Amino acid sequence: MINKLVIENLKHRPVRTFLSMLAISIEVTMVLTLVGLSYGMLEESVRRTRGVGADVIVRPPGSSALTLSNAPMPEKLQNYFAGLPHVTRVTGTVVHPLVFPESVTGIDLAAFGEMSGGFKYLEGGPFQSPEDLIIDEHYARQQKLKVGQKVNLINRTWRVCGIVESGKLARLFVQLPVLQDLEGNQGKLSQIYLQADDDANIQTIIKGLKDTPALKEYGVYSTEELVSLISVSNLPGLKAFIAVIIGLGIVIGFLVVFLSMYTAVLERTREIGVLKAIGASPGYVLNILLRETAVLAFFGSILGVGLSFVSRWLITTLVPASLQQKIMPEWWLICMAISLVGALLGTLYPAWKAAKQDAIEALAYD
Amino acid sequence: MPESPNIIEVRDLRKIYRVGEVDVHALRGVNLDVPRGEFLAVVGPSGSGKSTLFHILGGLAAPTSGTVSMDGQDVRALTDAGRTELRKRCVGFVFQKYNLLPTLSARDNIEIARSIAHRTGPQEEWFKDALKLLDLEKRLDHKPRALSGGEQQRVAIARAIVNHPAILLADEPTGNLDTKNSEAVLNLLRQLNKKIGQTILMITHNPEAAEFADRTVHMRDGEIVEAPAAGH
Numbered sequence: 001m002i003n004k005l006v007i008e009n010l011k012h013r014p015v016r017t018f019l020s021m022l023a024i025s026i027e028v029t030m031v032l033t034l035v036g037l038s039y040g041m042l043e044e045s046v047r048r049t050r051g052v053g054a055d056v057i058v059r060p061p062g063s064s065a066l067t068l069s070n071a072p073m074p075e076k077l078q079n080y081f082a083g084l085p086h087v088t089r090v091t092g093t094v095v096h097p098l099v100f101p102e103s104v105t106g107i108d109l110a111a112f113g114e115m116s117g118g119f120k121y122l123e124g125g126p127f128q129s130p131e132d133l134i135i136d137e138h139y140a141r142q143q144k145l146k147v148g149q150k151v152n153l154i155n156r157t158w159r160v161c162g163i164v165e166s167g168k169l170a171r172l173f174v175q176l177p178v179l180q181d182l183e184g185n186q187g188k189l190s191q192i193y194l195q196a197d198d199d200a201n202i203q204t205i206i207k208g209l210k211d212t213p214a215l216k217e218y219g220v221y222s223t224e225e226l227v228s229l230i231s232v233s234n235l236p237g238l239k240a241f242i243a244v245i246i247g248l249g250i251v252i253g254f255l256v257v258f259l260s261m262y263t264a265v266l267e268r269t270r271e272i273g274v275l276k277a278i279g280a281s282p283g284y285v286l287n288i289l290l291r292e293t294a295v296l297a298f299f300g301s302i303l304g305v306g307l308s309f310v311s312r313w314l315i316t317t318l319v320p321a322s323l324q325q326k327i328m329p330e331w332w333l334i335c336m337a338i339s340l341v342g343a344l345l346g347t348l349y350p351a352w353k354a355a356k357q358d359a360i361e362a363l364a365y366d
Numbered sequence: 367m368p369e370s371p372n373i374i375e376v377r378d379l380r381k382i383y384r385v386g387e388v389d390v391h392a393l394r395g396v397n398l399d400v401p402r403g404e405f406l407a408v409v410g411p412s413g414s415g416k417s418t419l420f421h422i423l424g425g426l427a428a429p430t431s432g433t434v435s436m437d438g439q440d441v442r443a444l445t446d447a448g449r450t451e452l453r454k455r456c457v458g459f460v461f462q463k464y465n466l467l468p469t470l471s472a473r474d475n476i477e478i479a480r481s482i483a484h485r486t487g488p489q490e491e492w493f494k495d496a497l498k499l500l501d502l503e504k505r506l507d508h509k510p511r512a513l514s515g516g517e518q519q520r521v522a523i524a525r526a527i528v529n530h531p532a533i534l535l536a537d538e539p540t541g542n543l544d545t546k547n548s549e550a551v552l553n554l555l556r557q558l559n560k561k562i563g564q565t566i567l568m569i570t571h572n573p574e575a576a577e578f579a580d581r582t583v584h585m586r587d588g589e590i591v592e593a594p595a596a597g598h
Contacts, residue, residue: 001474001477001478001480001481002481004470004474005467005469005470005474005478008469008470008474009469011469012468012469270465271467271468271469273465274465274466274467275467275478275482276426276450276453277424277426277453277459277461277465278453278454278458278459278478278479278482278525279450279451279453279454279455279479279482279483279529280450280482281447281450284482359426360421360426360427363426363461363465
C-alpha cells in the first residue's frame with residue numbers, strides 16, 4: 001500500500017516529478033558523458049597508436065608516455081635504428097599541435113605506408129605537392145571538407161588531397177620535410193617508430209636501445225607498453241577531474257531533490273497530518289518520502305543513461321574528430337548510486353521535517 | 367480487576383498552551399466518563415476547549431495534568447510512539463474537512479488505514495456490512511475530488527472504523543455539509559453506534575447535530591458545565 005501511495009503521489013504532480021527526474025537524468029548524463037569522453041578519447045588514442053603498425057616507439061628526452069618533449073630527435077637516428085638487428089622498418093614523424101586535441105603530423109608517406117599497411121583512401125589520393133594535406137574521414141565530416149578544398153593551418157593554406165579511413169596515428173597529415181621546414185626543425189623528428197621482424201624480438205630491440213649510452217635519456221617503449229600507459233589513472237588530473245564531476249553530480253542531485261521534496265512536504269503538510277492521525281509513525285512518513293526519492297533517482301538514472309546515448313550521437317555527429325564518447329555500461333550502476341546518494345541526501349531534511357511535523361498543526365494547515 | 371464499563375475516563379484534565387509569553391488554559395479540570403457503546407456529543411462554542419479535549423483523547427496532544435484512560439490505557443503515560451500506537455489501534459478520527467488523501471481512491475484511503483495498522487487479508491464481514499450501510503460500494507474507485515462532500519465524509523467514516531477502533535472521535539463531522547448530507551451522516555453515525563456498537567464521541571457546536579447522540583455534555587471556558595450522568 002505504501003508503494004501505491006508513493007506512485008500516486010508522484011503521478012499527482014506529473015510536471016514536478018518529470019522535472020525532478022529530468023534534473024537527475026542530466027546529472028547522470030553529465031557524469032556518463034564526461035567519463036565516456038575521458039575513456040573514449042583515450043581509447044581512440046590507443047587505436048590510432050596501434051594503427052601505426054610499429055612495435056617500438058622512441059621518444060626524445062624529456063617526453064613521457066603521454067606527452068612529447070619540445071626537443072626533437074635528430075633524423076639520422078632513423079638510419080642507426082634501421083641497422084639494428086631484428087628491426088625491419090623505421091619511420092619518423094613530426095607532430096605540430098593545433099588547438100587541443102587536434103594536431104598535424106608530418107610523415108614520410110612511403111615509409112609510413114609500408115609500416116602501417118597504407119592509407120585507405122575514401123576520396124582523393126596521396127600527396128602531389130608540398131601544400132597537400134591528407135585528412136581522416138572524421139575530420140573531413142566535422143569540418144565538412146572535400147578533396148580539393150583549401151584549409152588554413154599553421155598560417156598557411158593547404159589543399160586537401162586525400163580523405164582516408166581513420167585509425168592510423170593522426171587525423172591530419174602533411175609531408176614530413178614541409179612540416180620540418182615550417183617549424184624550423186629541419187632534420188628533426190618528434191618520434192620514431194620501429195617495426196620488429198618478430199614479436200618475440202621486441203624486448204631484445206628495446207633492451208638494446210636502453211643499453212645504448214647515447215640513448216639513455218630517450219623514451220623507449222613497446223607499443224603495447226605505451227598503450228597500456230594511456231589510461232585514466234596515468235593521465236595527470238583526469239582522475240581528479242572525474243571525481244570533481246561526480247561531486248558536482250551529487251551536489252546537483254542534492255539541490256534538485258531538496259527543492260522538489262521541500263515543496264512537496266510543504267504542499268502535503270495536511271496529508272502528513274492525516275497520515276499521522278490515522279496512526280502513521282514518523283518512520284512511516286520518512287519511508288514514504290525516501291521511497292519517492294528512490295523512485296525519482298531510479299527512473300532519472302535510466303533516463304540519464306538513455307540521454308547519454310543522445311549525447312554520444314550529438315558528439316559523433318557534430319564533432320567526430322575532436323571528441324569520442326564511449327558508452328560505459330560499467331558506470332551505469334555507479335551513476336545510479338551517485339544520483340541515489342545525492343537525492344537521498346537532498347530528501348533527508350524535508351523528510352525529517354515531515355516526520356517531526358506536529359499532527360494538530362499539520363491538520364490545521366490550509 | 368473487573369473491566370471498567372467506561373471506555374473513556376477523564377479526571378481533572380488540564381491543558382495549558384504557551385502562546386508567546388502567555389499561558390492559555392484550554393482545559394481547566396475536565397471530568398468525563400463515556401461508557402462502552404455510547405454515542406456522546408460534546409457541545410460548546412469556539413474556544414470552549416472541546417477541540418483540545420478531542421486532540422488529547424485522540425492521542426494527538428499530551429495533557430498537562432490529570433488522568434485520561436482510553437480503553438484501559440493511561441494516555442498521559444504514553445510516549446509519542448505510544449500515542450501513535452493509540453491512534454493506530456484504539457481511535458478512529460472523522461474530521462470536519464474529511465481529510466482524505468487526495469492522491470488515493472476512496473478504497474485506497476480506507477486500505478491505507480488498514481495497512482498502517484498492519485492489518486492484511488480481506489476485509490471482515492462486519493466492515494463489508496458497514497460499507498453497505500455507508501452506501502459507498504459504487505464510489506470506492508473514485509478519488510476524493512470526484513466525490514461529493516457527503517460521500518467524502520462517508521469514506522472518512524469508513525476509514526475511521528476499518529480497524530475496529532474502540533472509540534470513534536468525530537470533530538464537527540457535519541460542519542462542511544448541507545442539511546441533507548448532515549442528516550445522512552449523523553444517521554449513519556447513529557446506525558454504526560446501534561448496529562455494531564461503535565462508541566462515538568462527537569464534537570459539535572450544533573445542538574441539532576447533538577440530538578442524534580445518546581447524551582450531550584456542554585463545555586465552556588475549558589470546563590464541562592452541563593453533563594447528564596451516563597445512561598441519561
